[in-house]
Amino acid sequence: RGERPDLLLLDVMMPGLDGFEVCRRIKSSQELADIPVLLLTSLESPDDEEYGLSIGAEDFIQKPYSPPVVLARVNNHLRLARASRQLRDRNDNLERLVAERTREILTQAEELVRSKQAVIASQDATITALCSLTEVRDNETGGHIRRTQNYVRVLAQALVDHPRFRHELNDETIDLMFRSAPLHDVGKVAIPDAILLKSGKLTPEEWEIMRRHPTYGRDALAQAEAELGDQGSSFLRYAREIAHCHHEKWDGSGYPQGLRGDEIPISARLMAVADVYDALISRRPYKQPYTHQEAIALIQEGRGGHFDPDIVDVLIGLADTCRDIANRYRDDDGDEAI
Numbered sequence: 001r002g003e004r005p006d007l008l009l010l011d012v013m014m015p016g017l018d019g020f021e022v023c024r025r026i027k028s029s030q031e032l033a034d035i036p037v038l039l040l041t042s043l044e045s046p047d048d049e050e051y052g053l054s055i056g057a058e059d060f061i062q063k064p065y066s067p068p069v070v071l072a073r074v075n076n077h078l079r080l081a082r083a084s085r086q087l088r089d090r091n092d093n094l095e096r097l098v099a100e101r102t103r104e105i106l107t108q109a110e111e112l113v114r115s116k117q118a119v120i121a122s123q124d125a126t127i128t129a130l131c132s133l134t135e136v137r138d139n140e141t142g143g144h145i146r147r148t149q150n151y152v153r154v155l156a157q158a159l160v161d162h163p164r165f166r167h168e169l170n171d172e173t174i175d176l177m178f179r180s181a182p183l184h185d186v187g188k189v190a191i192p193d194a195i196l197l198k199s200g201k202l203t204p205e206e207w208e209i210m211r212r213h214p215t216y217g218r219d220a221l222a223q224a225e226a227e228l229g230d231q232g233s234s235f236l237r238y239a240r241e242i243a244h245c246h247h248e249k250w251d252g253s254g255y256p257q258g259l260r261g262d263e264i265p266i267s268a269r270l271m272a273v274a275d276v277y278d279a280l281i282s283r284r285p286y287k288q289p290y291t292h293q294e295a296i297a298l299i300q301e302g303r304g305g306h307f308d309p310d311i312v313d314v315l316i317g318l319a320d321t322c323r324d325i326a327n328r329y330r331d332d333d334g335d336e337a338i
Contacts, residue, residue, distance in 0.1 A: 004032075012052070024055045146329040151274035180242055
């Protein structure tokens, strides 16, 4: 095998294989198809020229020919072939670069997913540890935690497109609120057992101490955020809001700050409805559970007073869903489904 030619000049009229057949075979070869072929012929029929071009010849030169003209055409086709090869090489290089970059991006994306999953797992472990600490000291159950976080999620999901809430609610923030809701009473770890575990009614002095648990919770979570180095944007932001503000009331009569209306963070407004609904339907040492219908009616009475009216409206619309959640995660203490 000799060197690969840059260009071929073929006489159409040749013994054995004619120029047309040689050209056709060259153009049907993947390795040779890009070699320019110029056909030389004394044939004058337009059909012959049309056929030669149709099988891939780059040019058709009639005999008798002028050598300077042939040389000019050869040079033109060589330049064109060279430019085509360069363009093809650049395209091939570009495709390789795109393929390599795509692989790099996919690899980075996979690493980010793994990293994000690791971060989420770490966050969940932190929240779980704090929740476990709360459960050890509080007489409220793990079922209460699971129920309230699920109430928060379904209420938030129903408000995603609401004009008052859509600026903050999306899949990511709802997921953070869902994961943060179990920390709503984390501040109770700082309340003395004699008060926290008391089965009877609290005295005014004891009640004043109990009312400090939102502030204790806020302070503990804020300190954790500060350790993370991104206070205000960390995954604990909603946990801090919920812990501090879930006892605030829409009309400003709540505690610890007496916030009113939209001054109360959305996460805490959602938690307030979820927490009270579950407290009403749950058995406590100091009370019997209310029925589902009674609990919904009492929350409706608090619409615009204790609770954000739009959240109450959503709760009423999702009453059956909330009852299903309550039954799915009910406490294993012999209580029947509500």
